[in-house]
Amino acid sequence: MELQEKGLTREEVLKSLEQISKDDFDWSSGRIFGYVFDPGKEVMGVAEEALLKFYHKSGLDFTVYPSALAMENDIISFAASHLGGDESVSGSFTSGGTESIILAVKAARDYTRVKRPDIKEPEIILPITAHAAFHKAAHYLGLKVVQIGVDARLKADLDQLEDAITDNTILIVGSAPSYAYGVIDPIEDMAAIAEKRGILFHSDACMGGFLLPFFRRLGRDVPNFDFRVEGVTSISMDLHKYAYAPKGASVVLYRSKELRKHQIFACANWTGYTMINNTVQSTKSTGPLAAAWATLQFVGDDGYLEFARKKLEATEKVVNFVNMHPDLRLVSEPDMTLVAFTSDSVNIFHIIDEVNLKGWYIQPILSYSGVKESIHISINLSNVYHMDEFLKDLNEGIEKARELPSGTLLEKAQEIFSDMGTTELTGEAIGKIMETAGMANGKIPERFAPINEVMNILPPDMREELLIEFASFMFR
Numbered sequence: 001m002e003l004q005e006k007g008l009t010r011e012e013v014l015k016s017l018e019q020i021s022k023d024d025f026d027w028s029s030g031r032i033f034g035y036v037f038d039p040g041k042e043v044m045g046v047a048e049e050a051l052l053k054f055y056h057k058s059g060l061d062f063t064v065y066p067s068a069l070a071m072e073n074d075i076i077s078f079a080a081s082h083l084g085g086d087e088s089v090s091g092s093f094t095s096g097g098t099e100s101i102i103l104a105v106k107a108a109r110d111y112t113r114v115k116r117p118d119i120k121e122p123e124i125i126l127p128i129t130a131h132a133a134f135h136k137a138a139h140y141l142g143l144k145v146v147q148i149g150v151d152a153r154l155k156a157d158l159d160q161l162e163d164a165i166t167d168n169t170i171l172i173v174g175s176a177p178s179y180a181y182g183v184i185d186p187i188e189d190m191a192a193i194a195e196k197r198g199i200l201f202h203s204d205a206c207m208g209g210f211l212l213p214f215f216r217r218l219g220r221d222v223p224n225f226d227f228r229v230e231g232v233t234s235i236s237m238d239l240h241k242y243a244y245a246p247k248g249a250s251v252v253l254y255r256s257k258e259l260r261k262h263q264i265f266a267c268a269n270w271t272g273y274t275m276i277n278n279t280v281q282s283t284k285s286t287g288p289l290a291a292a293w294a295t296l297q298f299v300g301d302d303g304y305l306e307f308a309r310k311k312l313e314a315t316e317k318v319v320n321f322v323n324m325h326p327d328l329r330l331v332s333e334p335d336m337t338l339v340a341f342t343s344d345s346v347n348i349f350h351i352i353d354e355v356n357l358k359g360w361y362i363q364p365i366l367s368y369s370g371v372k373e374s375i376h377i378s379i380n381l382s383n384v385y386h387m388d389e390f391l392k393d394l395n396e397g398i399e400k401a402r403e404l405p406s407g408t409l410l411e412k413a414q415e416i417f418s419d420m421g422t423t424e425l426t427g428e429a430i431g432k433i434m435e436t437a438g439m440a441n442g443k444i445p446e447r448f449a450p451i452n453e454v455m456n457i458l459p460p461d462m463r464e465e466l467l468i469e470f471a472s473f474m475f476r
């Protein structure tokens with residue numbers, strides 16, 4: 001793109017944007033099982049108005065915009081009581097789950113630096129199901145990740161947790177629930193182990209923090225995962241997920257201000273304004289904060305309870321379908337709206353392609369650490385009106401997938417990879433594989449099964465190299 005010598009007209013700009021986005025998934029279609037949290041036009045209308053009204057205000061300086069302080073304090077006090085916290089719980093509004101997690105890990109690192117200066121090489125313990133954001137946080141913050149396995153239900157294994165703790169452990173993480181399988185870790189047991197050893201414990205409730213208390217009120221058996229559990233010292237809960245705030249909305253909460261203090265960054269060592277940043281971002285719009293505040297106020301307790309009821313019914317429908325289908329099985333019984341299922345008789349990557357070619361979006365989860373590859377669907381409000389059609393298409397997709405050949409790209413990729421170890425994974429090799437997979441010139445292919453099959457057999461470090469090369473190949 002070049003700058004226009006003379007700017008385009010408003011109509012021309014908007015038309016160009018239409019053109020650029022013509023291949024995007026229609027997020028309002030109700031056919032995407034992930035990414036979209038659509039509460040319907042009425043709620044979204046209020047949120048959008050709030051977003052735009054505050055969009056131009058900066059969250060950099062709450063002394064200029066006291067509304068930012070007031071709205072954030074309202075949201076944090078609501079979140080603390082929603083998650084069983086008392087007056088001593090504090091926290092911050094952030095741009096998303098990943099930022100909340102990075103901040104919680106940073107606070108743990110810096111708090112422990114003060115309390116345990118003897119720890120020179122800090123470690124954090126993550127079940128294999130913990131979100132990738134913790135790996136990213138450890139990567140950014142220079143911490144060692146120690147992974148532990150899961151039991152038959154894909155919940156963190158307690159014996160492995162006990163064994164993994166060392167004198168260097170600064171933080172243990174559990175999920176409520178995990179992204180891939182929608183399963184809640186044994187948070188009470190994990191946090192008790194952490195507390196006994198004087199280690200901080202983070203409950204990642206990015207997905208479940210908002211919704212699970214409503215599921216409990218609807219009669220579901222939801223174990224404690226929040227500040228009701230003694231050893232839990234911090235929690236992340238996203239508002240841009242099941243609280244339906246527009247994107248850019250999450251909270252990170254701490255049991256005490258003493259711990260939260262280590263999240264805050266201030267800088268007076270330069271010539272500019274005195275800087276206090278509670279979060280990673282510095283200049284940021286207060287639009288998402290206002291939109292989250294407005295959404296919570298507008299939907300209200302009764303609205304969210306009704307939303308939860310619908311999602312619970314839709315989830316039960318999918319779970320029953322999978323349990324009845326001779327070719328499918330659940331990877332684990334889900335505790336929430338995230339369902340993963342697999343097949344021992346049909347190639348699931350083909351099933352995904354067949355279903356997605358009918359205008360749906362369902363997601364592959366690759367095999368990892370002995371857990372078989374699966375199909376993941378995150379069930380949402382906008383999906384609940386389309387479940388019968390979806391299950392019909394899923395059924396047809398299985399029949400079609402049964403007929404398709406497997407491993408077409410695998411053989412060719414193996415030839416390319418056989419000549420090289422992980423260190424030799426070059427841009428050129430990636431280019432070749434992508435070309436063979438129909439991804440030349442930044443084109444996104446219709447079918448992903450061939451590339452998913454390749455990814456599925458690669459060890460994780462090689463998958464990562466491939467993904468980094470892929471991003472590097474796609475983005476200028």
Ligand SMILES: Cc1ncc(COP(=O)(O)O)c(C=O)c1O
Binds near residue numbers: 097098204207
């Ligand atoms: C359990 C869990 N934690 C953290 C995250 C990261 O959230 P975000 O994508 O908002 O950064 C997600 C996202 O799906 C999640 O499911």
